[in-house]
Amino acid sequence: MRSRWKWALLLVLFILIAGAAAYVLIVYRVTTVTVEGSTHYTDEEIEELVTGGPLGRNSLYLSLKYRDRGIEDVPFIARMDVEIVSEDTIHISVYEKALAGYVVYLGRYMYFDRDGIVVEASREKVEGVPEITGLTFDHIVLYEQLPVKSTSVFKRILDVTQLLDKYEMTVDRIFFDSSGNMTLLFGGVRAMIGGEQYTNEKISSLYHVLPSLTGKEGIIDLSGYTPDTNYMTFTEKKVKTD
Numbered sequence: 001m002r003s004r005w006k007w008a009l010l011l012v013l014f015i016l017i018a019g020a021a022a023y024v025l026i027v028y029r030v031t032t033v034t035v036e037g038s039t040h041y042t043d044e045e046i047e048e049l050v051t052g053g054p055l056g057r058n059s060l061y062l063s064l065k066y067r068d069r070g071i072e073d074v075p076f077i078a079r080m081d082v083e084i085v086s087e088d089t090i091h092i093s094v095y096e097k098a099l100a101g102y103v104v105y106l107g108r109y110m111y112f113d114r115d116g117i118v119v120e121a122s123r124e125k126v127e128g129v130p131e132i133t134g135l136t137f138d139h140i141v142l143y144e145q146l147p148v149k150s151t152s153v154f155k156r157i158l159d160v161t162q163l164l165d166k167y168e169m170t171v172d173r174i175f176f177d178s179s180g181n182m183t184l185l186f187g188g189v190r191a192m193i194g195g196e197q198y199t200n201e202k203i204s205s206l207y208h209v210l211p212s213l214t215g216k217e218g219i220i221d222l223s224g225y226t227p228d229t230n231y232m233t234f235t236e237k238k239v240k241t242d
Contacts, residue, residue, distance in 0.1 A: 194223030
């Protein structure tokens with residue numbers, strides 16, 4: 001008699017556990033995912049990174065998994081936070097690494113931030129991030145600053161890229177010569193900016209001139225530009241893109 005009660009109790013307990021599990025799986029199933037802040041990955045790719053795995057579509061499991069911590073160690077992403085909005089809805093906030101530019105080293109694209117810290121090494125080229133050439137170094141260490149002669153170059157790169165963003169201009173490459181003079185390459189047009197003086201004004205003038213040079217190749221020389229003279233020249237010719 002006691003054995004029957006034991007088996008009956010176990011059966012009831014099994015039914016309760018199975019019912020609770022079914023309830024959790026059905027009620028807490030994620031059907032809606034919103035993604036914010038991702039430009040490098042598609043929303044679908046971000047969703048797969050977060051919800052992949054056997055219980056990845058269960059909001060209760062996700063709330064426990066990502067409680068007080070985000071997702072790290074994803075290329076080009078500093079952090080991803082997962083918010084459980086409701087039983088069937090989650091929101092993913094993506095915080096991407098700030099990429100100021102990249103240099104090519106040993107067959108890889110070495111991306112660095114505004115302080116010159118190398119934050120990513122990849123075989124993938126990211127659109128919208130300019131290549132920086134003319135810098136000299138004999139080694140690169142991930143998560144350390146590029147070992148260049150003058151670290152002030154990073155501030156110049158940041159200042160210029162911010163100005164280009166302001167004017168919605170996309171540069172292909174930024175080149176520095178041995179004297180620190182800067183040249184910007186926009187397709188077949190090479191803009192010689194020169195030294196640090198009047199950079200803001202030079203970029204502003206360049207913004208107004210570039211549209212008229214669509215389809216042309218040549219060199220815009222703004223190295224002698226001053227706000228008083230507005231001096232610049234354009235020499236149309238085939239430009240070497242070395």
